[in-house]
Amino acid sequence: MRVFPALFLTLSVLAASCTGARTDFVPQGPEELAGHTVAVAANSSIDLALSKNGDIDLLRIGIGELAVAVRSGRAEFAMMQEIQFDANHLREMGLRKCFTGFMKGNAAVAVRQEDTVLCSRFNAFLREFIASGERDQWIRDWSSNPDSMAVARSRIPASTEGETIVNGITLTYPFIFMKDEQLAGLEIDLMERFCRWGGYRADYQIVDFPALIPALNTGKVDALVSHIQVTPERAKQVLFSEPYFEGSICCFGRDPEAAASPRKGLVQTVRDSVYANLIMEQHWKLLLQGLLVTLEISLFSILLSILLGAGFCFLRMRRSPALSRTVKLFAETVQGIPVLVVLMIMCYVIFAKSHISGTLVAIFSFALFYGARFCELFRSGMLSVGRGQWEAGAALGLSKFQTFRLVALPQAFRRIIPVFKGEIVALIKSTSIVGYVAVMDLTCASNVIRARTFDAFFPLILVSVIYILLSRLSARALNALERKVNSKK
Amino acid sequence: MISVKHLSKVYNNAGKELTVLRDVNCEISKGEVISVIGPSGTGKSTFLRCLNRLEEPSGGQIEIDGVDILDRNADVNRLRRKMGMVFQNFNLFEHLTILDNITLCPQTLLGQSREAAEARALELLQLVGLREKAGSLPGELSGGQKQRAAIARCLAMNPEIILFDEPTSALDPTMVSEVLAVIRHLAGQGMTMAIVSHEMEFVRSVSTRVFFMYDGVIYEEGTPEQIFEHPQRPATVAFINKIRTLEFKLADQGFDLYGMFGRIETFCNKYGLGDKLFLRLQHVVEETLTGIIPFSGPVHLSVDYSEKSYKLVLTFIQEGATESILDKLPEDHLPIQLVRGFCSSLTEPAPGQLVVEL
Numbered sequence: 001m002r003v004f005p006a007l008f009l010t011l012s013v014l015a016a017s018c019t020g021a022r023t024d025f026v027p028q029g030p031e032e033l034a035g036h037t038v039a040v041a042a043n044s045s046i047d048l049a050l051s052k053n054g055d056i057d058l059l060r061i062g063i064g065e066l067a068v069a070v071r072s073g074r075a076e077f078a079m080m081q082e083i084q085f086d087a088n089h090l091r092e093m094g095l096r097k098c099f100t101g102f103m104k105g106n107a108a109v110a111v112r113q114e115d116t117v118l119c120s121r122f123n124a125f126l127r128e129f130i131a132s133g134e135r136d137q138w139i140r141d142w143s144s145n146p147d148s149m150a151v152a153r154s155r156i157p158a159s160t161e162g163e164t165i166v167n168g169i170t171l172t173y174p175f176i177f178m179k180d181e182q183l184a185g186l187e188i189d190l191m192e193r194f195c196r197w198g199g200y201r202a203d204y205q206i207v208d209f210p211a212l213i214p215a216l217n218t219g220k221v222d223a224l225v226s227h228i229q230v231t232p233e234r235a236k237q238v239l240f241s242e243p244y245f246e247g248s249i250c251c252f253g254r255d256p257e258a259a260a261s262p263r264k265g266l267v268q269t270v271r272d273s274v275y276a277n278l279i280m281e282q283h284w285k286l287l288l289q290g291l292l293v294t295l296e297i298s299l300f301s302i303l304l305s306i307l308l309g310a311g312f313c314f315l316r317m318r319r320s321p322a323l324s325r326t327v328k329l330f331a332e333t334v335q336g337i338p339v340l341v342v343l344m345i346m347c348y349v350i351f352a353k354s355h356i357s358g359t360l361v362a363i364f365s366f367a368l369f370y371g372a373r374f375c376e377l378f379r380s381g382m383l384s385v386g387r388g389q390w391e392a393g394a395a396l397g398l399s400k401f402q403t404f405r406l407v408a409l410p411q412a413f414r415r416i417i418p419v420f421k422g423e424i425v426a427l428i429k430s431t432s433i434v435g436y437v438a439v440m441d442l443t444c445a446s447n448v449i450r451a452r453t454f455d456a457f458f459p460l461i462l463v464s465v466i467y468i469l470l471s472r473l474s475a476r477a478l479n480a481l482e483r484k485v486n487s488k489k
Numbered sequence: 490m491i492s493v494k495h496l497s498k499v500y501n502n503a504g505k506e507l508t509v510l511r512d513v514n515c516e517i518s519k520g521e522v523i524s525v526i527g528p529s530g531t532g533k534s535t536f537l538r539c540l541n542r543l544e545e546p547s548g549g550q551i552e553i554d555g556v557d558i559l560d561r562n563a564d565v566n567r568l569r570r571k572m573g574m575v576f577q578n579f580n581l582f583e584h585l586t587i588l589d590n591i592t593l594c595p596q597t598l599l600g601q602s603r604e605a606a607e608a609r610a611l612e613l614l615q616l617v618g619l620r621e622k623a624g625s626l627p628g629e630l631s632g633g634q635k636q637r638a639a640i641a642r643c644l645a646m647n648p649e650i651i652l653f654d655e656p657t658s659a660l661d662p663t664m665v666s667e668v669l670a671v672i673r674h675l676a677g678q679g680m681t682m683a684i685v686s687h688e689m690e691f692v693r694s695v696s697t698r699v700f701f702m703y704d705g706v707i708y709e710e711g712t713p714e715q716i717f718e719h720p721q722r723p724a725t726v727a728f729i730n731k732i733r734t735l736e737f738k739l740a741d742q743g744f745d746l747y748g749m750f751g752r753i754e755t756f757c758n759k760y761g762l763g764d765k766l767f768l769r770l771q772h773v774v775e776e777t778l779t780g781i782i783p784f785s786g787p788v789h790l791s792v793d794y795s796e797k798s799y800k801l802v803l804t805f806i807q808e809g810a811t812e813s814i815l816d817k818l819p820e821d822h823l824p825i826q827l828v829r830g831f832c833s834s835l836t837e838p839a840p841g842q843l844v845v846e847l
Contacts (some may be wrong), residue, residue: 388580394543397571
């Protein structure tokens with residue numbers, strides 16, 4: 001355990017040194033970006049536009065990672081909505097605007113293509129919203145000071161009556177972000193206004209940006225309000241409303257002056273990181289919730305996968321070769337698919353139409369995947385128990401089940417526990433992918449914090465440390481179990 | 490106590506049928522020590538394992554105390570509690586200490602308290618001389634100790650009969666006697682036992698009755714004296730005298746003499762007959778086949794060597810012979826002279842049958 005502080009310090013120093021790199025070049029237009037690394041949101045309209053210039057080295061990443069990429073030096077510039085940063089904010093982050101007005105980003109609400117009623121209702125609302133001049137006020141308010149705006153808007157009670165609209169959202173400051181454990185932002189505000197106007201109730205589900213359209217089309221969510229820009233390709237898959245926001249896309253780069261500002265000491269850096277990522281806006285609560293979700297998914301997946309594995313193993317060891325082969329084929333098939341894909345299939349294909357929670361889907365997916373693994377593991381354990389042991393039990397008058405429970409199982413367990421320990425730790429760590437099906441686990445919580453604070457390092461290091469602790473603790477618990485089994489006389 | 494009628498066992502292995510037990514009939518009474526002997530592969534172990542249904546018999550009837558144990562409704566687990574079994578490979582429960590190996594079943598099946606079971610187990614360990622090993626795991630014991638522990642485990646269930654399935658076959662020769670001593674002790678106390686064993690001296694001294702199994706049946710049975718001193722049937726005689734046999738069938742005079750010598754040499758090497766004996770054997774075979782046997786039809790030759798009396802006997806049989814071969818030849822016939830010079834006796838007990846003892 002003594003290695004953690006050392007590891008933490010090393011990475012923090014690395015973090016501090018990376019943000020200090022200098023660049024003095026300021027591009028004045030998209031044509032000057034040739035030969036430079038530019039971060040863009042994958043598959044966005046900006047991505048499509050810049051792809052035409054083959055000389056630009058595009059870094060296609062998630063929309064929440066753009067600022068982080070520039071700060072950490074992975075990209076020299078990033079193309080983002082201008083509204084995302086005010087001047088103070090930019091200085092704080094060590095970024096500056098290079099050029100703006102490159103193109104308009106028309107954001108619109110997306111619904112399923114057959115959902116014309118909802119779409120026309122929203123358009124009606126939008127026209128009133130624009131005509132009354134409220135929309136311009138709305139944009140001004142949110143551009144100038146999103147945080148105080150979030151506090152102000154959160155005081156207005158949400159509409160709780162009427163039909164529920166589940167909105168698929170992706171966290172991007174200031175469109176949608178977490179403020180005091182609540183969702184806030186320009187778009188949340190927009191949706192709340194629409195619901196009050198139209199007599200709906202809004203519900204939100206955080207979805208990874210690339211998974212938004214599949215989530216909509218499989219019925220997981222009813223509408224996408226996530227600063228999605230209207231492109232012809234997307235319009236083929238979803239029905240767009242009229243645009244509610246015409247933001248201007250701006251090129252951001254690192255600010256050499258901010259970067260050259262006196263370097264803070266290590267202790268100060270760490271202290272600031274802790275404040276920004278944990279204390280400010282009570283982000284630690286988010287992490288704690290994420291940790292609980294991770295623990296919940298891990299625990300139930302482990303229990304269920306052991307049951308499933310034992311069940312598969314039982315079927316596999318029956319005399320019936322057809323049954324055994326079927327189970328084997330099934331287990332091999334499940335294991336041949338990456339666990340992430342299993343999770344996506346479970347979420348977007350098998351349970352697409354049912355309204356069970358993402359957490360349950362995740363538990364089922366991990367239970368299935370690891371159950372298939374445990375099946376063969378348990379089987380090899382059972383096969384390692386010699387026939388003589390079964391015969392000795394039978395000859396003494398033990399029933400088959402008694403022999404299994406008293407003789408075969410303890411022996412098999414002892415043989416598989418070293419491998420089993422590793423599998424359990426692997427299972428716990430693999431739960432970090434549940435963010436893909438909109439479950440807010442520990443990893444996802446850290447991503448939310450990263451999207452808010454644009455800190456590339458601290459949240460990642462923090463969750464790494466938590467995962468290491470989790471792995472060590474579970475390994476220790478299993479070690480204790482192993483010792484108990486081995487010393488049982 | 491146990492009555493077996495027309496017991497048969499056929500293994501069905503991938504469509505191929507292999508008959509191990511054809512028709513076994515016997516009675517075992519209380520207090521008897523039955524030894525089952527016979528060559529390998531004659532169904533001794535299978536017979537024993539059918540008695541407690543570790544193998545399902547294919548046919549026949551087994552009654553224990555008047556109850557048909559092959560009945561569908563028979564409670565096999567209850568039956569097995571009354572019949573202990575000691576295995577060739579001990580089969581101690583590897584994850585339990587010796588003490589727990591012994592107390593597991595009395596606690597689980599006989600409802601004994603832990604204290605009572607342990608007290609009894611320690612008594613039994615004392616009996617087999619392993620009291621100080623109570624806390625050891627099976628892996629820490631020698632083969633002989635493991636087998637004694639396995640016997641103690643059997644005894645803890647208070648069986649009415651113990652089946653010993655080659656209890657010393659997997660043991661180092663130095664450890665055989667410690668196990669046999671324990672079995673002998675039990676026999677002395679009047680325990681009913683059925684023992685499959687290859688330890689002939691032991692079988693002879695400990696048994697009340699001996700079953701000689703051959704070809705899937707109890708071929709001959711009797712007291713140890715009858716079986717070991719006066720075996721009646723040929724297979725029993727061959728087995729008791731540990732006779733090793735090499736057989737040839739020669740169609741006519743064009744047989745492969747040198748191929749035959751090769752096989753004879755292998756045979757001699759295998760049983761340690763020595764070069765001199767081999768050369769004499771070779772001469773006798775050559776002279777007899779080329780000079781004495783008329784080859785009026787196919788000839789059978791068998792080479793029998795007794796590992797017990799170290800006697801080597803050659804038997805030549807001329808098929809279809811109606812009159813004596815030796816009588817027809819003159820007394821000074823050279824091959825006969827030569828053969829007589831190499832062997833201790835040359836006789837013709839029946840027409841066409843020459844027996845040469847070397």
